[in-house]
Amino acid sequence: MIGVDFELTTEHRLIQQTVRDFATREVGPVAAELDRTSRFPRELIARAADLGLMGVMVPEAYGGSGLDTIAYLIAIEEIASACASTAVVISVNNSLICDPLLRHGSEDLKRRYLPGLATGRLLGCYCLTEPQAGSDAANVQTQARREGDHWVLTGTKIFVTNGVEADVCIVYARTDQEPGARGISAFVVEKEWPGVTVGKVEKKLGIRASSTCEIVLEQCRVPADHLLGERARGFRVALSTLDGGRLGIAAQAVGLARAALEISAAYAAQRHQFGRPIAEFQAVQWMLADMATRTDAARLLMHRAAVLRDRGRPYTKEAAMAKLFASETAMWAAHKAVQIHGGYGYIQDYPVERFFRDAKITEIYEGTSEIQRLVIARHVLGMH
Amino acid sequence: MDIIVCLKQVVDPELPQTEFAIEPATGRQVREGRPLVISTYDENALEVALQLKDRGGGKVTVLTLGPQAVISDAFRLALAMGADEMVVVDDPRGPDRLGGEKAAILAAAIRRIGRFDLVLTGCESADWTERVVAPVLAEALSAACVTFVSRVEAADGTLMVRRMADEGFHRVEVRLPAVLSVASDESNRPRLPKLKDILAAKRKPVHVWPVADMPAAPGDLAAGVEVREVVIPQRTTRCEFLEGESAEQAAALAQRLRDLKLL
Numbered sequence: 001m002i003g004v005d006f007e008l009t010t011e012h013r014l015i016q017q018t019v020r021d022f023a024t025r026e027v028g029p030v031a032a033e034l035d036r037t038s039r040f041p042r043e044l045i046a047r048a049a050d051l052g053l054m055g056v057m058v059p060e061a062y063g064g065s066g067l068d069t070i071a072y073l074i075a076i077e078e079i080a081s082a083c084a085s086t087a088v089v090i091s092v093n094n095s096l097i098c099d100p101l102l103r104h105g106s107e108d109l110k111r112r113y114l115p116g117l118a119t120g121r122l123l124g125c126y127c128l129t130e131p132q133a134g135s136d137a138a139n140v141q142t143q144a145r146r147e148g149d150h151w152v153l154t155g156t157k158i159f160v161t162n163g164v165e166a167d168v169c170i171v172y173a174r175t176d177q178e179p180g181a182r183g184i185s186a187f188v189v190e191k192e193w194p195g196v197t198v199g200k201v202e203k204k205l206g207i208r209a210s211s212t213c214e215i216v217l218e219q220c221r222v223p224a225d226h227l228l229g230e231r232a233r234g235f236r237v238a239l240s241t242l243d244g245g246r247l248g249i250a251a252q253a254v255g256l257a258r259a260a261l262e263i264s265a266a267y268a269a270q271r272h273q274f275g276r277p278i279a280e281f282q283a284v285q286w287m288l289a290d291m292a293t294r295t296d297a298a299r300l301l302m303h304r305a306a307v308l309r310d311r312g313r314p315y316t317k318e319a320a321m322a323k324l325f326a327s328e329t330a331m332w333a334a335h336k337a338v339q340i341h342g343g344y345g346y347i348q349d350y351p352v353e354r355f356f357r358d359a360k361i362t363e364i365y366e367g368t369s370e371i372q373r374l375v376i377a378r379h380v381l382g383m384h
Numbered sequence: 385m386d387i388i389v390c391l392k393q394v395v396d397p398e399l400p401q402t403e404f405a406i407e408p409a410t411g412r413q414v415r416e417g418r419p420l421v422i423s424t425y426d427e428n429a430l431e432v433a434l435q436l437k438d439r440g441g442g443k444v445t446v447l448t449l450g451p452q453a454v455i456s457d458a459f460r461l462a463l464a465m466g467a468d469e470m471v472v473v474d475d476p477r478g479p480d481r482l483g484g485e486k487a488a489i490l491a492a493a494i495r496r497i498g499r500f501d502l503v504l505t506g507c508e509s510a511d512w513t514e515r516v517v518a519p520v521l522a523e524a525l526s527a528a529c530v531t532f533v534s535r536v537e538a539a540d541g542t543l544m545v546r547r548m549a550d551e552g553f554h555r556v557e558v559r560l561p562a563v564l565s566v567a568s569d570e571s572n573r574p575r576l577p578k579l580k581d582i583l584a585a586k587r588k589p590v591h592v593w594p595v596a597d598m599p600a601a602p603g604d605l606a607a608g609v610e611v612r613e614v615v616i617p618q619r620t621t622r623c624e625f626l627e628g629e630s631a632e633q634a635a636a637l638a639q640r641l642r643d644l645k646l647l
Contacts, residue, residue: 014457014464014582022576052579065579075579 006300012070019075022051023082031083034209035354040165041086041209049120053079053090058098063115069244069306073251077299080255081262084358085209087255091248092161093117097124097170100241101188104229109188113168125166125191126245127157127215128238135371138181138235142217144173150221151175151187156199157215159365164198164211166191170241171217172234181235186228195220206357243316244309245366246323250302253323253330253362254295260330260337260355261291267350268340278340287336295333298326317379324372327362334359385442385538385560387433388494390505390517391462392423393450393479397510404616411614412480413511420456425506427574429566432536433504434466434575440538442501447471447493449486450478452592463585464577470588471497475595482609483512487520492598494525500561502543507532507565518565528562534569 008016027044034041048054056072058064065071072094080087098117101110116122133139142155153173160169169189176183189196199214229237265288268279278284305318337352338345345352363369378384395404395418405414422430433444444467448459452474463470473493478486494500503525508515515531522529534553535546547554548567558564566572577585626636641647 010457010460011582011586014461014577015579017457018461018464018576018579018582050578051576056579060580065583067579067583071579 008070008074012074015067015071016074016078018051019053019078020081022047023078027079027086028082031086031209032348032351032354034083034085035358036348038203038208040211041083041089042165044083044086045089045123046120048079048086048090052118054093054120055098055114055118056094058102058114058118062102062110062118064098064118068310069247070303070310073247073302073306076248076251077255077258080252081259082255083209084252084256084355085207087252088207088249089123089162089210091245091252092126093124095245095248096126096241097168099244100170100186100228100237103240104186104237105188106225108225109228113188117168122167123162123165124168124170125160125162125215126241127160127163127169127171127189129157129159130155131158135368137238138184140172140174140184142171142173144175144185144187144222146175146224147221149224151185151224151227153187153189153195153217153220153222155217157217159202160213160215161210161365163213163215164201169196169215170228171215171222172238173217175234176232178232183232184234184238185231186234186237187222188226188228189217189220189222191215193220193222205360206354207361208357239316242366243319246319246372247302247305247309249362249366250298250305250319250322250326253326253359254299254302256330256355256359256362257291257295257298257326257333260333260352260359261288261295263350263352263355264288264291264337264340267344284340287340291333291336294325294329298322298329301325316384317376320367320372320375320379323362323367324369324376327359328369330355330359330362385436385440385501386445386499387436387442387502387504388445388447388497388500389426389430389433389462389467390490390503390521391426391430391446391448391459392506392509392511393420393448393454393456393458394423394509394511395419396421397424406614406616410480411611413614415454415479420454420458422458422462423506423510425508425510425566425568427506428568428572429504429506429564430462430465430467431572431574432533432564432566433502435572436502436536436538437466443468445469445471445497445500447473447490447497449473449475449481449489449493449595451476460582460585461577463588463590464581465575466577466581468588470590472590472592473595473598474592478595479511482611483514483516484520484608487517488524489595489598490517491521491524493593494521496593496598502560503527503563505563505565507567515565518563522563525561525563528558528560529564530556530558530562531565532567533564534567535571536564536566 052065055064056067060066144151144153171187171189174183175185195218197216199216202212268284271278302322305315305322308315334355344350446462446467452472505518532548533545537544543558545556626633
């Protein structure tokens with residue numbers, strides 16, 4: 001009989017319970033303070049690494065946890081429900097660094113970097129975006145010039161998550177003077193190498209405990225064997241990486257939406273106006289009902305994409321749908337959460353104020369909502 | 385050191401009060417449809433065992449008594465945390481047996497497991513709170529017994545343990561084999577398993593033994609205690625207004641609190 005199973009496996013449930021315990025006991029209690037001080041959650045990342053959260057899908061042979069995409073998304077959702085900043089630090093390391101290294105890296109690169117990245121000894125960052133290459137990611141201007149057995153990289157990357165603390169960067173640069181996507185290659189660059197510096201550190205609306213900065217490359221010499229994937233095929237590496245990355249952001253958004261719902265439901269049950277809990281008013285009930293429905297729908301879209309990915313099937317459209325719907329749900333749910341809390345939702349005494357600020361970025365990074373719609377539309381129209 | 389940790393499965397004590405129900409006819413707690421977890425202090429006992437293993441090696445076996453069909457995911461977590469194997473004494477009546485009976489069956493299971501240096505239990509279960517399993521087990525196994533232990537250190541064939549006491553603690557040296565009941569302490573907060581160990585736990589041995597195979601003497605199974613009635617206490621609140629000016633109200637309040645022996 002053909003059926004659709006919406007139940008998590010025992011292992012997935014236990015992973016969920018374990019990460020939820022970690023998020024509740026250790027992440028949640030410090031999330032507001034991390035946000036207020038814009039402090040990188042170093043101790044939490046070390047603990048996350050102990051549990052195996054920094055390389056969830058990295059095989060055990062390379063020091064990872066050897067789990068599947070669903071397990072990874074469950075973990076990110078749980079962390080994000082407590083702290084969206086901590087979730088994105090973990091998500092970037094997993095989706096944007098470990099994953100492309102695993103899929104496109106040489107055996108030597110994998111052995112050199114994955115064990116450190118998966119165990120928290122190293123942290124990764126992803127250097128794609130440039131001032132003139134945001135949604136138009138193929139417009140990368142960073143240049144890579146061949147000199148003997150090295151490539152020499154020069155250019156400026158912006159909006160690099162984890163950039164301040166990272167040890168390993170995946171950098172996209174133009175190795176060939178072909179137009180658009182065709183001349184781009186991907187490199188693995190150590191941040192300590194001469195010619196790599198941290199530029200401006202951004203002050204942000206939300207996810208303030210994760211760093212976002214410029215990474216400036218000035219005549220940075222990168223060994224030729226640090227090319228990730230084939231020369232001039234870097235844009236394919238970028239796109240396939242972003243498919244997985246989008247699921248990580250979808251999970252972050254679902255975690256945020258769920259937290260907004262749970263906290264709003266609890267608040268509505270205890271907040272009295274006109275002599276009764278506001279949860280008894282239909283206006284509030286409808287908001288909670290819609291938050292719950294959209295959050296569930298977002299999670300189901302995300303898990304469907306994850307199942308396709310784990311089966312080795314194409315999932316670009318499904319990942320874009322999950323990311324689009326989950327991020328817009330997070331923003332919408334945070335908006336409603338503030339509304340349910342009224343004036344208390346607008347002040348920092350309640351976490352929904354932070355959720356509101358944190359949620360916005362999910363509609364922007366790793367592909368804006370407009371880019372997700374573009375990807376989906378191209379699939380619908382057979383134009384991909 | 386070979387350690388056996390007795391874990392009891394209980395209805396999640398964190399559930400809201402409205403989820404707590406008793407079958408009027410039998411007096412048994414309704415478990416069906418409720419999430420089941422490892423009883424609170426039992427997790428502390430497991431953590432103590434795992435720390436002893438981390439420091440000095442050996443083997444940790446977890447032992448539970450209850451219907452095998454409803455052994456919950458929580459026990460997989462015990463294996464993921466680092467226990468080496470699990471023994472389930474399959475007993476449909478398990479959750480409803482009183483402490484003395486349970487201890488007799490657990491003692492039989494421990495004799496069947498064979499070699500052990502130390503048996504750990506929680507200091508009390510989250511449902512019945514009888515606190516009798518550890519002492520009865522110790523008697524049945526001819527082992528030393530210390531209850532309400534918060535810390536344990538292995539020391540050259542013996543154990544140095546810290547036993548909670550009024551306004552302080554006792555330090556007790558215990559010979560092996562021993563049975564300890566463990567209380568919570570900052571040093572034995574249950575660890576979280578690593579994600580990869582959750583997968584690996586699936587491959588660890590789980591032995592299921594029918595309760596009928598546990599040769600507990602019928603006399604041991606006589607609880608010596610009869611439960612006549614199980615009721616949920618009805619809490620009522622009453623509000624009393626004290627008359628007069630503030631000073632008079634304060635004096636009257638103090639007097640009322642004294643009358644109620646709250647001051």
